[in-house]
Amino acid sequence: MRLRKRLTRQKAVIVLIILSLVSGVFLGVRQFFTGPRSTVVASVNGEKITKDELYQLLLSQAGQQGLNLLIAQKIVDLEAKKQKITITEAEIEEALAKYYDYYGGEESFTQIMAVRGTSLAEVKKNIVNTLKIKKLLEPKIKVTEEEMKAFFEKNKEDFAQKEQVKARHILVATEKEAKEIKEKLAKGEDFAALAKEYSLDESTKNNGGQLGFFNRGDMTPEFEKAAFALAVGEVSAPVKTEYGYHLIKVEEKKQAAAPDYEKSKAEIKEYLFNQKLQAEYNPWLQEVSKQYEIENFLTNAS
Incomplete structure (x- = not known):
């Protein structure tokens, strides 16, 4: 918001x-x-x-x-x-x-x-x-x-809760690397720890790939489509964008709500x-x- x-x-x-x-x-x-x-x-x-x-x-x-x-x-x-x-x-x-x-x-x-x-x-x-x-x-x-009340009425759109997803991601250069990391996750390795080790996204890797909450339209279309389709706790298959290949883990979801x-x-x-x-x-x-x-x-x- x-x-x-x-x-x-x-x-x-x-x-x-x-x-x-x-x-x-x-x-x-x-x-x-x-x-x-x-x-x-x-x-x-x-x-x-x-x-x-x-x-x-x-x-x-x-x-x-x-x-x-x-x-x-x-x-x-x-x-x-x-x-x-x-x-x-x-x-x-x-x-x-x-x-x-x-x-x-x-x-x-x-x-x-x-x-x-x-x-x-x-x-x-x-x-x-x-x-x-x-x-x-x-x-x-x-x-x-x-x-x-006057402030609320004037700024009503700011209080509308849009549908949101809170997620982490790991960005790598190739699909092969993404699949190898996905296998590590399947064996129980920690997503945040793997993000710190492998992710190419310098802005998030040291924070375990944490992206926080984002709305529809905030991310590239391929990334957004995958993230909003995941269930909480689920990790995506490798998602290709212009930046490389992403593994996305959804941690929380917020449904849209009126002001x-x-x-x-x-x-x-x-x-x-x-x-x-x-x-x-x-x-x-x-x-x-x-x-x-x-x-x-x-x-x-x-």
């Missing part, structure tokens, strides 16, 4: 608005500058580039913006402490589960974060801060039944709440900042 992706993207935007520069640029800076300032970080034809040069460049390009984000984060922490707001491990895991769902599973999400240079610990830290902000601003935000307001209420409420949260955050931060003595020494940094 498109709204679910929209909802998850929106949560990611909230995190990025508040913390992305901190977790991206400045956490990287902290890693670079744990040693002597004069340490060489690169060279071109023997001409050295030092940590000091890199530091000055990053400071000039994003220093004040990054510091503002760190100050905002500190204010959020102090306000949460003042109001005795705590974030439980269960709440963190619930938020993580939504990211896993959007990115096609925990393993896929972890790999994407690794490529971006972000650790799971940093993701959790960002989630904690986002949850603190949500709890701090929750008393100021109200989502009415009328707003939810249902009652089933969608919680999702709609969260989406509208997060929209209002983004609008309320900056005014709230400006107001609450007046209660704190903030000193900025960045202009003296060298």
Whole structure:
């Protein structure tokens, strides 16, 4: 359902608005500058580039913006402490589960974060801060039944459940290879393990060939026809497409269903709440900042 992706993207935007520069640029800076300032970080034809040069460049390009984000984060922490707001491990895991769902599973999400240079610990830290902000601003935000119904009517097609299949696949170059792997599966070998070993699909092989849920029309016609014809738990015969030969294993199916307001209420409420949260955050931060003595020494940094 498109709204679910929209909802998850929106949560990611909230995190990025508040913390992305901190977790991206400045956490990287902290890693670079744990040693002597004069340490060489690169060279071109023997001409050295030092940590000091890199530091000055990053400071000039994003220093004040990054510091503002760190100050905002500190204010959020102090306000949460003042109001005795705590974030439980269960709440963190619930938020993580939504990211896993959007990115096609925990393993896929972890790999994407690794490529971006972000650790799971940093993701959790960002989630904690986002949850603190949500709890701090929750008393100021109200989502009415009328707003939810209006949103549902305006976006009704987003709430229609299309027929979907959740599947894994293994892609190989020849039909012979596909048949050999199918024989291994018949003998009880694990589909995900074989995908990691043999699949040519670099985007899914490390995740055991996991494709997640897809609708009709999302895949090539030959692949789609085979996948939707399989029963849950069944593995296809080799399926030829323009990419090679696939073995497809269906893990779950969802039947088409008409839009249902009652089933969608919680999702709609969260989406509208997060929209209002983004609008309320900056005014709230400006107001609450007046209660704190903030000193900025960045202009003296060298």
